[in-house]
Amino acid sequence: MLKGKKILLGITGSIAAYKAILVIRGLVKKGADVKVIMTPSAKDFVSPLTISTLSKNEVLIDIFKEDSWANHVMLGRWADIMLIAPVSCNTIAKMANGLCDNLLLSVYLSATCPVMIAPAMDEDMWLHPATQKNISLLGSYGNIVLPVEKGELASGLVGPGRMAEPDTIITYLEDYFKDRQVLAGKKVLVTAGPTYEHIDPVRFIGNHSSGKMGVAIANDLAGRGAEVTLVLGPGNISFNFNSGVKVVRVNSAREMYDACVNSFEDVNFAVMSAAVADYTPVTVANEKIKKKDENLLLELKKTKDILKSLGEKKREDQVLVGFALETNNEEANARQKMQQKNADMIVLNSLRDKDAGFSKDTNKVTIYFKNGEEKKFDVKSKEAVAKDIVDCIIQYHHA
Structure with missing residues (x-):
């Protein structure tokens, strides 16, 4: 060895x-x-x-x-x-x-x-x-x-x-x-970062996700021998990727949806850690929208639900992991999401935890399993949290 x-x-x-x-x-x-x-x-x-x-x-x-x-x-x-x-x-x-x-x-x-x-x-x-x-x-x-x-x-x-x-x-x-070789031969799909939903050529609807958590998960999976496809949203942070991580860059929720759906059939595990926009503009202006009136009214439509779509396609031999970022009724909302999306695990972040959330280098998570079990973890670096998440995936896969 x-x-x-x-x-x-x-x-x-x-x-x-x-x-x-x-x-x-x-x-x-x-x-x-x-x-x-x-x-x-x-x-x-x-x-x-x-x-x-x-x-x-x-x-x-x-x-x-x-x-x-x-x-x-x-x-x-x-x-x-x-x-x-x-x-x-x-x-x-x-x-x-x-x-x-x-x-x-x-x-x-x-x-x-x-x-x-x-x-x-x-x-x-x-x-x-x-x-x-x-x-x-x-x-x-x-x-x-x-x-x-x-x-x-x-x-x-x-x-x-x-x-x-x-x-x-x-x-x-x-x-x-x-x-480091426990996942040799396994293929994994991971999403990370935000999506940007364009309003016009200049402006977009987005969020503060950095992608750090998803990248850490992808690197840990690759470090254990897995072949990882990382669908990474836009952002200004430069990342180092382990060998074994193939990065697919996307911008919008639709692009992330297409990349995930096209890859899902061939993977053993899928970890949906990206902060995907729930809504996107109905129309995107071809030119920059000029400031004219006091108010600007945007009409938004729902984006395609990636986790739900993958849950509908999931085979028995696949493990699907979702993420839930909540501000209230955290456990109930996380468990409900797991059930509705047919996920095997849900990783819960609460914005009420000061060391968790977007752009931070630390995180604090609770992981819920479809069989009713749960695991709570203390505040750790996102790299250490990634290890805990991957450990749980391996445990669930071998259960």
């Missing part, structure tokens, strides 16, 4: 740094390509010569070295995953708050690959509210935080804070890459 995987290992200043030697040895034995970044303080605990010998790659420590520099952007793009083990209390605090005073932190902040961390510190430091808050923040950013182990610590105390054992860390990595 690890053969040929590119793993970027970060080592910070901790007594547990000696375990990184065993992690490297285990990864190399399993065929992984391992590159290592050490913080300057990590050199006090483990020798760069030992690390470079075992990893078979030069150890990187300084951003600038003589007449060269370490390209931190490319390092974070080279790796399939970045593992920081051990990660000290100090580095955790810096990561959580976006500080950047060494090469390891520069790579972390610019990495486009997933990040896994294995904390290591004394019991009191681990249990301190500040540390727990920082750990929670890192989790909300989408980082994978490995659990600490309980045992004898460097201080002589016995308690939580020990870094996970090397074999345990390697098992987590193997499980991670196994999970």
Whole structure:
């Protein structure tokens, strides 16, 4: 499972740094390509010569070295995953708050690959509210935080804070890459972003959807091996897409409807996360409408209901997921929508949650299933929410 995987290992200043030697040895034995970044303080605990010998790659420590520099952007793009083990209390605090005073932190902040961390510190430091808050923040950013182990610590105390054992860390990595292929061979349709319903060549009816949630879902699905068609509405945000995501750009609700209907028959799952306009102008002016009277009357007609149309076409072997953005009677409205549209799952957002909604980087959702079950989640980054949604789709598909 690890053969040929590119793993970027970060080592910070901790007594547990000696375990990184065993992690490297285990990864190399399993065929992984391992590159290592050490913080300057990590050199006090483990020798760069030992690390470079075992990893078979030069150890990187300084951003600038003589007449060269370490390209931190490319390092974070080279790796399939970045593992920081051990990660000290100090580095955790810096990561959580976006500080950047060494090469390891520069790579972390610019990495486009997933990040896994294995904390290591004394019991009191681990249990301190500040540390727990920082750990929670890192989790909300989408980082994978490995659990600490309980045992004898460097201080002589016995308690939580020990870094996970090397074999345990390697098992987590193997499980991670196994999970990345769980949807291999599956085809998925995802919609994201707003639609723009033109009034004239200049003006349109739209909404504040950024498309971030849908793009995060598409990327997570592709990251697990799925072949994804993302029907993406208009907007000014530039996105990075995982390989495996085919992007179809549309503007109007009608264009999104046509793209979805044309693709639906061939997919295993469909996730309708776009904020599609419910109404569109009956007529669109060929020229810019001039300001003449005090009032301008627009006649609107209903757009075609994409979720309902797909629900009518859905086969038993397909999973259809809808989204509901509500301001009142949230659960009742979401469940009603699921039933009326013949969806298997509905993801509910409430605008009464201050960390959820359009244009934000975080979200808070509740997922309702056709069988009556529900799952509530705390506020997380949209990337972490996407993982929860995809986990639920996989669970439902295999139920």
